[in-house]
Amino acid sequence: MTIAMPAPDAQVIAQRPQIVAALRAVLPADAVIDDPHETRAYECDALTAYRCPPLAVVLPRTTAEVAAAMRVSHGLGVPVVPRGAGTSLAGGALPTADCVILGTMRLNAFLDIDLANRYVRVQSGVTNLSVSAELEPLGFFYAPDPSSQLACTIAGNIAMNSGGAHCLKYGVTTNNLLGATVVLTTGEIIELGGPEPGPAGLDLLGVLCGSEGQLGVVTEATLRILPRPEGARPVLIGFDSPEVAGECVANIIRSGVLPVAIEYMDEPCLRAVESFAKAGYPDCPAVLIVEVEGSKAEIDDQIARIRAIADALNPVEFRESRNADESLAIWKGRKSAFGAMGRLGDYICLDGTVPVGQLPHTLRRIGELSRQHGLEVANVFHAGDGNMHPLILFDANTPGDLARAEAFGADILRLCVEVGGCLTGEHGVGVEKRDLMGDQYDPDDLAIQMQVKDVFDPGWLLNPAKVFPLEASAAHRAHTAPLAAAE
Amino acid sequence: MTVVTDLAPATETEVAAILSECHARRRPVRILGGGTRVENRTLGEPLSLSRLSGVVTYSPGEMTLIARPGTPLPQILAMLAAENQTLAFEPPDMRAILGRSGTPTLGGMVAANAGGPRRILAGACRDHLLGVRFVDGQGRILKNGGRVMKNVTGLDLSKLLAGSHGTLGVLTEVALKTLPLSPARTTLAFPGVDDTTALRIFTAALSTPYDVSGAAHVGGTAYLRIEGLDGQRAYRRDRLLALLAEYRPEVVDDAPWDAIRDVTHFVGGGPLWRILCRPTDAPGLCAGLRAMGGDCSLDWGGGLIWYRGPGHPRALAPHATLIRRADAVGPAFPPLPGAVARIQDGLRRSFDPAGILNPGLMASDATGA
Numbered sequence: 001m002t003i004a005m006p007a008p009d010a011q012v013i014a015q016r017p018q019i020v021a022a023l024r025a026v027l028p029a030d031a032v033i034d035d036p037h038e039t040r041a042y043e044c045d046a047l048t049a050y051r052c053p054p055l056a057v058v059l060p061r062t063t064a065e066v067a068a069a070m071r072v073s074h075g076l077g078v079p080v081v082p083r084g085a086g087t088s089l090a091g092g093a094l095p096t097a098d099c100v101i102l103g104t105m106r107l108n109a110f111l112d113i114d115l116a117n118r119y120v121r122v123q124s125g126v127t128n129l130s131v132s133a134e135l136e137p138l139g140f141f142y143a144p145d146p147s148s149q150l151a152c153t154i155a156g157n158i159a160m161n162s163g164g165a166h167c168l169k170y171g172v173t174t175n176n177l178l179g180a181t182v183v184l185t186t187g188e189i190i191e192l193g194g195p196e197p198g199p200a201g202l203d204l205l206g207v208l209c210g211s212e213g214q215l216g217v218v219t220e221a222t223l224r225i226l227p228r229p230e231g232a233r234p235v236l237i238g239f240d241s242p243e244v245a246g247e248c249v250a251n252i253i254r255s256g257v258l259p260v261a262i263e264y265m266d267e268p269c270l271r272a273v274e275s276f277a278k279a280g281y282p283d284c285p286a287v288l289i290v291e292v293e294g295s296k297a298e299i300d301d302q303i304a305r306i307r308a309i310a311d312a313l314n315p316v317e318f319r320e321s322r323n324a325d326e327s328l329a330i331w332k333g334r335k336s337a338f339g340a341m342g343r344l345g346d347y348i349c350l351d352g353t354v355p356v357g358q359l360p361h362t363l364r365r366i367g368e369l370s371r372q373h374g375l376e377v378a379n380v381f382h383a384g385d386g387n388m389h390p391l392i393l394f395d396a397n398t399p400g401d402l403a404r405a406e407a408f409g410a411d412i413l414r415l416c417v418e419v420g421g422c423l424t425g426e427h428g429v430g431v432e433k434r435d436l437m438g439d440q441y442d443p444d445d446l447a448i449q450m451q452v453k454d455v456f457d458p459g460w461l462l463n464p465a466k467v468f469p470l471e472a473s474a475a476h477r478a479h480t481a482p483l484a485a486a487e
Numbered sequence: 488m489t490v491v492t493d494l495a496p497a498t499e500t501e502v503a504a505i506l507s508e509c510h511a512r513r514r515p516v517r518i519l520g521g522g523t524r525v526e527n528r529t530l531g532e533p534l535s536l537s538r539l540s541g542v543v544t545y546s547p548g549e550m551t552l553i554a555r556p557g558t559p560l561p562q563i564l565a566m567l568a569a570e571n572q573t574l575a576f577e578p579p580d581m582r583a584i585l586g587r588s589g590t591p592t593l594g595g596m597v598a599a600n601a602g603g604p605r606r607i608l609a610g611a612c613r614d615h616l617l618g619v620r621f622v623d624g625q626g627r628i629l630k631n632g633g634r635v636m637k638n639v640t641g642l643d644l645s646k647l648l649a650g651s652h653g654t655l656g657v658l659t660e661v662a663l664k665t666l667p668l669s670p671a672r673t674t675l676a677f678p679g680v681d682d683t684t685a686l687r688i689f690t691a692a693l694s695t696p697y698d699v700s701g702a703a704h705v706g707g708t709a710y711l712r713i714e715g716l717d718g719q720r721a722y723r724r725d726r727l728l729a730l731l732a733e734y735r736p737e738v739v740d741d742a743p744w745d746a747i748r749d750v751t752h753f754v755g756g757g758p759l760w761r762i763l764c765r766p767t768d769a770p771g772l773c774a775g776l777r778a779m780g781g782d783c784s785l786d787w788g789g790g791l792i793w794y795r796g797p798g799h800p801r802a803l804a805p806h807a808t809l810i811r812r813a814d815a816v817g818p819a820f821p822p823l824p825g826a827v828a829r830i831q832d833g834l835r836r837s838f839d840p841a842g843i844l845n846p847g848l849m850a851s852d853a854t855g856a
Contacts, residue, residue, distance in 0.1 A: 357546060
């Protein structure tokens with residue numbers, strides 16, 4: 001355990017029976033969980049190295065029930081940790097011992113599908129994949145497609161501003177979110193945005209999206225939907241060096257062809273994938289998967305352009321899918337990459353972004369850092385937008401190995417910032433990258449973000465100990481809380 | 488104490504010095520880019536950003552542009568076009584409808600979150616804004632976001648700054664995503680259609696996967712724009728011609744997309760309102776607006792109504808924003824619901840405690856300009 005969490009509030013814990021009773025008084029009986037055997041299921045998210053059972057769990061079914069739970073928590077001064085499906089890799093839903101977990105899993109209704117205006121209205125606990133599944137027979141889809149889309153919820157997607165493999169063309173959650181019903185920490189319900197294209201005042205929806213549960217709890221969302229493309233086809237391109245693969249990415253982007261996805265896998269990842277999935281990938285240091293969309297003629301035209309760009313760089317192999325089975329085969333290795341790596345041992349999945357032109361340099365430096373830290377790393381990521389996912393392999397049963405892996409990861413993220421990128425492209429800060437925020441932002445940059453939180457959540461009861469370094473938030477609170485109390 | 492005499496800073500440090508002094512003296516400033524957009528509605532001494540100009544970095548292979556706010560927009564667009572790229576959200580030029588001279592700037596574009604017809608396909612300016620540097624109302628130099636397309640590190644204040652009309656800070660540097668310029672465009676025109684028919688055409692066309700990049704209705708003609716590589720355009724055109732044959736489309740090469748973007752059909756002649764709505768509500772709203780005695784046009788597939796004429800459009804559309812005042816009275820920005828107004832006011836106080844940045848503009852109460 002190298003990431004510190006604050007000591008829980010003993011007074012809150014002492015009031016546990018009263019808190020649970022107050023929640024039971026306003027919520028249906030099955031919506032409040034306080035049996036320690038059951039609350040244990042909520043002790044962590046996908047950052048499983050960190051665990052802490054919450055004080056209680058509430059599972060509301062409506063916006064009104066969320067508001068009621070928030071009013072109780074606010075009245076009693078109890079922190080609230082919102083939780084979607086618990087798939088955060090950054091510890092975004094890690095509980096504290098004095099918190100109530102507010103789970104969105106029962107907020108799972110489809111409220112409206114409006115094809116003429118091209119939006120859907122859903123309760124926020126529906127899963128990402130179920131939105132597109134619901135729309136498929138109607139010829140539409142919802143664009144953001146994080147790899148956890150089978151499980152993750154729209155609420156979690158909005159909290160983390162989730163991306164996915166296809167965001168090169170379609171953007172991330174913030175570009176596809178039209179409106180939201182939000183419950184504030186006081187229990188007050190507000191509507192932001194809506195089906196009309198743009199806010200009336202400041203873009204509050206824009207700052208709410210990606211705020212990691214720091215500002216409010218989203219209970220309903222209006223999502224932009226798009227007509228499904230006529231077809232899609234991937235190509236696989238192998239190169240004998242990461243640098244040339246990086247050059248190919250930049251040349252494709254510059255050419256005017258806009259693929260929906262450009263994915264990159266390096267040698268350690270390819271080896272793991274080959275032994276696990278037998279995808280038949282070429283044996284070479286770098287592979288790109290590039291996918292384009294459109295009608296058959298459009299796809300042929302775009303692939304011809306990509307082939308010309310790749311051929312100029314002497315690829316080891318250029319494999320174009322000729323049918324649906326071959327498309328699946330090309331994607332098979334990429335989609336099984338995380339599972340394949342998991343067979344090799346424990347790993348940490350990082351999420352920094354670098355400018356695309358810095359990819360070759362960054363990959364070289366990661367290789368050097370890997371030797372320095374004595375830990376293996378594999379790279380598989382969204383190359384078109386520079387969003388890297390280095391996977392650091394370690395052994396959780398070896399004492400000190402997790403700490404070494406975390407130190408290596410921190411060095412990689414600092415490298416991302418150093419070359420002009422950022423700490424996290426789509427997973428969020430959570431607790432995982434909280435203490436690195438000072439590497440990307442100056443104290444004043446963090447102060448203004450904390451002042452925005454002050455406006456939405458003056459008592460700092462929402463999702464404590466996430467996003468902002470503990471010392472920074474403690475110093476900020478020591479300064480501002482007395483002022484707020486005096487007002 | 489030094490007296491600020493020259494409010495035309497050439498560096499970020501100078502902006503900070505000026506605002507820190509204005510904050511201390513509670514002296515309001517009126518922020519000016521090219522002076523092309525916002526009418527003289529706010530108090531305060533003019534703070535011109537024309538000298539805070541120039542491109543910091545442009546990397547076509549990374550689709551990234553970083554530049555200072557006073558950089559003239561035409562210069563930026565020409566530089567991008569030389570690399571076959573553009574700002575895909577199609578920033579409009581408001582000079583004609585506002586009767587202003589001057590040159591549109593990058594900072595003004597971001598502050599207004601400006602976007603043209605391609606909004607339906609590519610999003611607004613805020614969707615292409617990767618990061619900002621700005622100076623807040625206390626003179627603090629701040630940054631948020633960065634220069635990469637995927638970035639969820641901390642709260643996304645760039646979204647707040649886009650469209651804040653200078654009320655939260657003075658932009659000193661903006662990073663924007665650039666995109667490939669379409670080699671050509673094709674337009675389908677549908678002459679002699681009313682609002683309801685235009686909306687039917689838009690709904691049908693925007694439910695196809697043909698990447699329609701403009702859907703507008705001006706002067707009784709509906710227009711659909713198709714862009715893309717040569718083969719793509721021809722294919723999409725033929726598909727849409729077949730799909731919409733009953734509305735008798737014509738293929739035109741010189742469709743007035745720049746004029747539609749800049750709303751030049753409503754130059755002069757009284758108050759001009761901008762109304763965002765659910766597209767299928769547009770025909771009904773237009774009927775009500777025309778009954779007030781003015782005229783309407785549609786953009787964004789019906790999601791944007793321009794209304795020129797007398798009356799009080801907010802009676803029909805609470806979200807209406809007054810773009811050109813002429814003889815209209817009342818606040819330009821629409822009123823906000825109580826809790827939302829309280830949050831907006833709270834944010835303004837955090838970014839600008841002394842209320843010196845474009846005071847009155849975007850205000851959430853009836854006193855606002």
